[in-house]
Amino acid sequence: MTPARRIFSVWLPHWPVTRLRRIAQQAAEAARISGHAPARAASVSPDSLLVTAETIRGVRLVAAVDAQGEAAGLRAGQTLTNARALCPNLDVVEADPGADERALSALAAWCERYTPLAAPDPPEGLWLDLTGCAHLFGGEAALMQDLTHRLWRNGVPCRLAVAGTTGAAWAVARFSLSANSLSANTGQNGEASTEPRLVPSGGERAALARLPPASLRLDHRTVAGLRRLGIRTVAELARLPRSDITARFGPLAALRLDQAFGDAEEAIAWPHPPLPWSERLAFAEAVGAPEDLARVISLLAHRLCARLAEKDQGGTRFAVRFHRVDENMKRIVVTTALPSRDPAFLAKLFCEKLETVDPGYGIEVMTLDAEKTGPLRTPQERLPSVAGRAGRDGGAEIVRTLDVLANRVGPGRIWRVAPQESHVPERAVKRITPVPVAKQPTWVADPAAPRPIRLLRRPEPIEATAPVPDDPPILFRWRGAVHRVRAAAGPERISAEWWRSKPCEDEQAEIELVRDYYRVEDTNGARFWIFRAGIHGGRRAPSWYLHGLFA
Numbered sequence: 001m002t003p004a005r006r007i008f009s010v011w012l013p014h015w016p017v018t019r020l021r022r023i024a025q026q027a028a029e030a031a032r033i034s035g036h037a038p039a040r041a042a043s044v045s046p047d048s049l050l051v052t053a054e055t056i057r058g059v060r061l062v063a064a065v066d067a068q069g070e071a072a073g074l075r076a077g078q079t080l081t082n083a084r085a086l087c088p089n090l091d092v093v094e095a096d097p098g099a100d101e102r103a104l105s106a107l108a109a110w111c112e113r114y115t116p117l118a119a120p121d122p123p124e125g126l127w128l129d130l131t132g133c134a135h136l137f138g139g140e141a142a143l144m145q146d147l148t149h150r151l152w153r154n155g156v157p158c159r160l161a162v163a164g165t166t167g168a169a170w171a172v173a174r175f176s177l178s179a180n181s182l183s184a185n186t187g188q189n190g191e192a193s194t195e196p197r198l199v200p201s202g203g204e205r206a207a208l209a210r211l212p213p214a215s216l217r218l219d220h221r222t223v224a225g226l227r228r229l230g231i232r233t234v235a236e237l238a239r240l241p242r243s244d245i246t247a248r249f250g251p252l253a254a255l256r257l258d259q260a261f262g263d264a265e266e267a268i269a270w271p272h273p274p275l276p277w278s279e280r281l282a283f284a285e286a287v288g289a290p291e292d293l294a295r296v297i298s299l300l301a302h303r304l305c306a307r308l309a310e311k312d313q314g315g316t317r318f319a320v321r322f323h324r325v326d327e328n329m330k331r332i333v334v335t336t337a338l339p340s341r342d343p344a345f346l347a348k349l350f351c352e353k354l355e356t357v358d359p360g361y362g363i364e365v366m367t368l369d370a371e372k373t374g375p376l377r378t379p380q381e382r383l384p385s386v387a388g389r390a391g392r393d394g395g396a397e398i399v400r401t402l403d404v405l406a407n408r409v410g411p412g413r414i415w416r417v418a419p420q421e422s423h424v425p426e427r428a429v430k431r432i433t434p435v436p437v438a439k440q441p442t443w444v445a446d447p448a449a450p451r452p453i454r455l456l457r458r459p460e461p462i463e464a465t466a467p468v469p470d471d472p473p474i475l476f477r478w479r480g481a482v483h484r485v486r487a488a489a490g491p492e493r494i495s496a497e498w499w500r501s502k503p504c505e506d507e508q509a510e511i512e513l514v515r516d517y518y519r520v521e522d523t524n525g526a527r528f529w530i531f532r533a534g535i536h537g538g539r540r541a542p543s544w545y546l547h548g549l550f551a
Contacts, residue, residue, distance in 0.1 A: 010159075019103045166266045171211055456549075
């Protein structure tokens with residue numbers, strides 16, 4: 001039986017100012033620990049009045065305030081001049097909606113300690129889908145109390161509600177109390193009341209009945225129109241025919257009403273959709289020692305690989321997420337060239353990257369995900385004599401070594417070259433995976449057209465002197481050194497591949513795609529591969545380049 005959907009709405013009133021105060025608090029704490037002077041952000045006093053401001057049509061306006069500012073008479077939208085008249089010692093910071101949203105996304109990522117489905121709800125909220133997750137924390141009420149406590153402890157005022165629909169949870173979180181501030185919902189030490197606002201599944205209509213129409217996420221114009229009609233509650237609005245609501249206020253008003261009651265679906269764009277292959281471990285006390293993190297990674301790897309083996313699957317991309325107590329989330333990723341489900345090997349790859357993880361004040365949740373998977377059948381047992389011969393085949397060990405190196409230096413930095421059909425030297429080879437494959441590429445040597453052992457990434461221009469235009473040079477200058485040519489062979493003409501090249505508007509540039517290559521040897525015995533680009537008679541004189549080095 002599929003569990004009923006349960007959605008948490010987390011309201012973070014005054015989020016822009018809250019974000020700035022938290023930055024100042026963290027900067028002051030870092031300065032206290034290091035003994036250095038606090039950063040500029042720490043100059044904001046916890047007791048000072050702080051607002052953000054923006055310029056609209058040449059007028060400086062207050063963009064956001066907090067509860068402390070509201071108590072002093074400050075309001076979003078008033079001119080900054082009026083705000084300073086009310087509070088001369090006002091601290092003003094330029095509004096930064098982008099930073100506000102990024103911080104909100106980071107907080108949503110931290111909330112993945114409770115559920116893999118957590119998303120920001122700009123400008124001042126979060127969504128959490130806790131369907132089937134609440135029992136892991138002792139139920140919805142206990143989970144709500146834990147989340148509320150952690151947010152308030154970190155200086156983030158919040159109000160939470162849970163319901164069977166997104167619309168109902170959003171409305172109850174913001175409008176279930178008549179007070180305009182959080183003061184009606186705070187207990188001792190300024191922390192939020194732990195009384196849960198839980199709406200049972202199917203109870204959305206009753207929970208919203210007495211709330212104002214604004215709780216349905218309607219625009220100000222629609223709310224004002226409903227007020228003029230004398231509609232003060234959601235229950236009064238729900239009694240109207242949907243056709244009348246749509247005709248007068250547009251389709252959104254009726255849609256929001258149906259979404260809140262569960263009569264219409266509402267999708268949420270989750271930044272990290274749940275993965276089918278994931279293992280998670282939460283700690284009663286935060287951990288941070290590298291050896292503890294390594295043991296947890298090994299435990300999670302064994303759990304995940306056992307599940308993968310049951311379905312004959314292996315992974316090629318794995319990630320560990322570290323959820324810290326300070327609401328930050330760190331992530332490390334390892335990849336393998338071929339599908340793998342060896343827990344010891346995966347743990348080794350992750351442990352080599354543990355030094356990049358800063359545990360901060362401690363890590364309270366770790367999650368291991370297999371982000372990319374593929375078929376990996378269990379190999380058939382070999383006879384002892386065959387196994388002995390197979391053991392001498394180092395293919396598997398080569399792949400493991402390549403995986404270790406790739407995770408140290410970065411993906412895409414280990415490769416090998418293979419031939420491909422092309423007359424143009426730059427296209428005659430391609431990069432392929434370094435993993436040995438059953439059908440190895442075949443290199444075919446052409447004695448009539450030998451190639452250098454080293455091909456430069458790009459041809460480098462040289463200054464060359466030739467006795468006649470079509471002859472090879474008798475000397476050339478490359479990288480500041482002069483080379484006198486003792487012997488030369490060529491030319492070998494290589495033209496552009498017309499079936500691959502794009503039409504070129506510059507005729508001379510098209511002509512210069514014709515190259516005459518020479519193999520030359522200088523008086524010191526060094527051999528080079530040089531070419532003349534272009535044809536005599538064009539608008540520009542031909543130019544010389546060095547493209548490779550022979551043994």
